[in-house]
Amino acid sequence: MPEEPSKRHQFLFVDDDQVFLLTLTSLLKQISNANWGFRTASNHAQALEHLKAQPVDVVVLDIEMPVMDGVEFLRLLGRSHPNLRVVMLSARLDETARKNTMDLGAALYLEKPTTPEGFKAVFAALDLLVTSPTKSGAGFRGVMQVGLQDVLQMECLSRKSSILAVSTGSRRGQIYVCDGQIVHAQSGQLQGEMALYGLLGLSGGEFKLEPYVEPPSRSISGQYEFLLMEAARLCDEQNGSGNPLGNGHGSANALRAALSETSTPTEARGICIEEALLCSSVGEVLYQWKCESIETRLELFKNLERGAMFATKGTPSGRFHRISTDSGNSRVLVLIQPTFKLLIRSAIPAASTVTN
Amino acid sequence: MNLALDFLSSKLPIHGVAAYCIRSAAAPLASDCFSKSLYPNSTQDMLNRVVEEGRTLFPYEGSPANYCWTFESHQVYVAARADGIALALLVENNAGIQLSRIRELLQGFLEMEQL
Secondary structure: OOOOOOOOEEEEEEOOOHHHHHHHHHHHHHHOOOOEEEEEEOOHHHHHHHHHHOOOOEEEEEOOOOOOOHHHHHHHHHHHOOOOEEEEEEOOOOHHHHHHHHHOOOOEEEEOOOOHHHHHHHHHHHHHHHHOOOOOOOOOOOOOOOOHHHHHHHHHHOOOOEEEEEEEOOEEEEEEEEOOEEEEEEEOOEEOHHHHHHHHOOOOOEEEEEEOOOOOOOOOOOOHHHHHHHHHHHHHHHHHHOOHHHHOOOOHHHHHHHHHHOOOOHHHHOOEEEEEEEEEOOOOEEEEEOOOOHHHHHHHHHHHHHHHHHHOOOOOOOOEEEEEEEEOOEEEEEEEOOOEEEEEEEEOOOOOOOOO | OHHHHHHHHHHOOOOOEEEEEEEOOOOEEEEEEOOOOOOHHHHHHHHHHHHHHHHHHOOOOOOOEEEEEEEOOEEEEEEEOOOOOEEEEEEEOOOOOOHHHHHHHHHHHHHOOOO
């Protein structure tokens, strides 16, 4: 395998399956726009030769290999190259193996990809790893040198089970990840998606990964990709428009809590909430603020649900979650959740053009 | 319309954008689907219907407007111009999407003087 020392990141893949190595490197080369350099080895001896000849950023090891398997080789690398980052690949995910390899210093434990999506997921995980601080430096875990979202994404991609404990000033919270899925979050009195989005929206503080224990209840379901994207969007909205109600998931108490937890008054940032309505799934009004015509708004909820269903008929769109619209200095956000519906109408400053 | 298509082709592909459609107030004008996991026809129909539903439910006559519909599997971003022509983008839910480029594209479409 030719060496490509000029490439930005250098990887060494070790696997006895030559076809897999060829597929993996050609696909990753393509996905990385040829920015990554690859070397391959079919056993530990070849891998050590490569490492002796030239250093690499990351070694990716298959666990199931003859003679010296990936775990044994990881142990050896831990002694011979203590600052080297090692990622383990395994055809079958096993919690004990994951724990063993992580204890031995592996940076990631990933499922061996078999589909295009799987290869993309491996690429995303490796990309995050190589752009995070080095193993010899401050370390990836526990230090606020990478975003919470990045850490959470890593945990999910590698299908781990852990608790991400977050603290900043007066705010503390936990995000529970079980087998790579975000299953629960809590922050103060908030639980569920609202707590998750609130925590992921924090701009500073500390976090640490703790061993997983089952939460008192599981308050979050759905794909982690969606949740993280939603969090990114809400965070972006907050930064861009200052709308604190972008993360308005939850009950009436949660809505009030969100309002009271917002550190900066909305008016101070040029946003003026003009109307808010929260009702249950059956249309019972739980909270309203300057809502001139509740009937019209309830009708809007109904039409929106109907319209979303009609529009996506025959497509794999899944459940409708929300719509946000803006025109000029007016903005409307509607959330349709299984247990509640929420509408926020606000006026935004003319200067802050919003493309949601 | 050629200007709009030139503009789009200069901006696409964007990671995460699976399909687009441009439609006037009355009819679809152009569309494309980049994802092999979607049926092009039903995707285009869906985008057209989403544009129409947005206009019906949140009418902003005479003003440009943005709509973002969020579904479990994807988002649909719509930039509706004051002249009634709208661009809809189907964006997949994945961690690597390039939101800033998507926003730039939508804003650019709204700001074009002529299509």
